[in-house]
Amino acid sequence: MTIALERVVGSLHTDLCTRAARWLRQSVGCGVVISEMVSAAGEIPDAIGWRYGESVLVEAKVSRSDFLADRKKPWRLSPDTGMGDWRFFLTPAGLLSPAEIPDGWGLIEVDGAQIRRTHAVPKGNCWPQAPNRGNKRAETILLCSALRRANKGPNTSLRR
Secondary structure, three states: OOHHHHHHHHHHHHHHHHHHHHHHHHHHOOOEEEOOOOOOOOOOOOEEEEEOOEEEEEEEOOOHHHHHHHOOOHHHHOHHHOOOOEEEEEEEOOOOOHHHOOOOEEEEEEEOOEEEEEEOOOOOOOOOOOOOOOOHHHHHHHHHHHHHHHHHOOOOOOOO
8 A cells, every 4th residue: 555545544544533433422422432542451442432331332444455354353253352332333435235244233324524324323312232242341441541641641630
């Protein structure tokens, strides 16, 4: 892949991650959202948020090859080790078909300025029982890492 193409793909991925985080806050109602943060948990979610005691994971995919490569990740091969009680792929419109989406996952698509709920995405505030049981240990490691970082800044201290 050329450097120019890598920048375009990277920029598109960053844009999708930003939109995923905004969707989690505004449309899903997550009070806490983390995007693309490295921690000791291993998995680096593109965006993950929490609402009503459940976690909602969004993985941004900008190409079919990116989607296919995702299947080889350890937490995809053993879904019980992955984060997210709810799990969604966010892609440009038309990149994937609902038939390609693994069990327990949903599909949301970006179509211009809109994010469209395409496959297995509940609507409204009352969602049914989550299809997955997210790895709470990994999620806690990620949250603790975020809190540690917030606690280091002079204006964001959680200490009194």
